[in-house]
Amino acid sequence: MNRLWPYVLGSVALGLDAYVIAGLLPTIAADLGSSPGAIGLGVAAFTGAYAVAGPVLAGAAGRQASRSLLLALSLFVVANVASAFAASAGVFIATRLIAGAAAGIYSPLSSAVAASSVPTERKGRALSLVLAGLACGTVFGVPFGLLIAERASWRWTFALIAAVGLLAAVGVALRGKGRIENVPAPSLAARLATLGQIPNVLTMLVTLLTGIASLGLYTYFVPLLDGLGHGSQRVWLIWVWGAGGAIGTLFVGRIVDAVPRPTLVTAAITALLALTFALLGWNPSLVMTAISVFFWGLLGWSSLAPQQHTLMTANPQDGTTAVAANASANYLGSALGSTAGALLIDHHFAGAELAYSAAALAILACCVQLLRIRTTRS
Structure with missing residues (x-):
């Protein structure tokens, strides 16, 4: 189970990214000269892209699981760095869309790879471990992210998300091609x-x-x-x-x-x-x-x-x-x-x-x- 830590850490980043914005809407809106409602579209962009990208793209990505996981995490990190440096609401929403699409590919693929990396009798534990990362990122990471925003800036919160995602990407890269199980990747039909x-x-x-x-x-x-x-x-x-x-x-x-x-x-x-x-x-x-x-x-x-x-x-x-x-x-x-x-x-x-x-x-x-x-x- 120790080899699953990159997937767990990636899930922590996803859980934090998906829910932390709700507590930062007024702050981000004021800084970007927009309204909380407009910035709230960033949440919709993230979840909408996640919902669409996962079923459409994650299945196909399994044929080269190592490369796909690394690419998805890299795109997720870049999108969050871009969110941290966003100078307008439009740019911010666009970066949320990209981050959501990357998360939609990474999350189900990491669960599938984790389950295929352990014996059948331990598959449930592998899945629950990856989901524990998502839960901990949501439950414990969000208050920590809000604290950082309160003490420094909301931009540093997104920098934190990017840093956690980067550590997960490094873990995936260290495992290397050939040590990460590919999963079946059928046709679109x-x-x-x-x-x-x-x-x-x-x-x-x-x-x-x-x-x-x-x-x-x-x-x-x-x-x-x-x-x-x-x-x-x-x-x-x-x-x-x-x-x-x-x-x-x-x-x-x-x-x-x-x-x-x-x-x-x-x-x-x-x-x-x-x-x-x-x-x-x-x-x-x-x-x-x-x-x-x-x-x-x-x-x-x-x-x-x-x-x-x-x-x-x-x-x-x-x-x-x-x-x-x-x-x-x-x-x-x-x-x-x-x-x-x-x-x-x-x-x-x-x-x-x-x-x-x-x-x-x-x-x-x-x-x-x-x-x-x-x-x-x-």
Whole structure:
């Protein structure tokens, strides 16, 4: 597992890059003479490019995995350096678009390569380790990046992202050609056929619904806590959520490797996530809120590894494309959840009502997963 560190470090950079801008919008906008809304398009550019580039390009990149990983990371680093030196909103948004496309290629390809680099019985752990990097970059890297922006400048935050990405690129380069496993790279028609298979569609739909429920609700973490009467406790509760996420991604791989059918792991996670959200709304005491927030982070982040394992197992000839599309579904779920949350808040939903709404989506995700299991018997 020690040889997987470049992929983990690259995922840390991606997690930081994807979410840190949200906390820097006013600062960046003021510095570039623009509006927060316009700079917010940089987030949309990143996630949109990620969602498109992954399924379309990552599958083909697997035929020369070492070169493709290095190229994607190099482009990611250059784009973040360009973001740090951006002199206008237009340039900033363009660099976010390039960074997102590079991330969309790197993320699923690194997961596929990591899984193919270890024995079959350790594949779940390899996938969870790479995803742990993404979780840690999001949960712990973002506050650190915001602290750097506060003490120095938002430009130094992007310099930090570039530095982490550069270290990952050096790690990939040190491993060298021939020591990094290539993965199957079918034709475009075959990749599109993979995306259209019913079991794959159902798996990605579960990821989408889970993303809407978990990441969408996290966008409104503060209004949620305000409604539960714990707004003043938000700082340490955010860290509790993050600790749960880090633990979940680190240890879910062992469960996936131990259970013959990872689809059952996903069903259990979505069911427990629904229960967690229901308890969060039902008992708003501080102790129960802290426990619920911890398991929310743990279950939400741990849901991705069994999904990736399922897709790679079901698509041995094109697991990279399937995993890329699944990652896109997760990002899309976050975006849809954020939009839906805004509408709910505008209609005066707060606290328990937000938690119950997330619980309903998690229940729906569990039902779709059970349909997937019943349909495919795997």
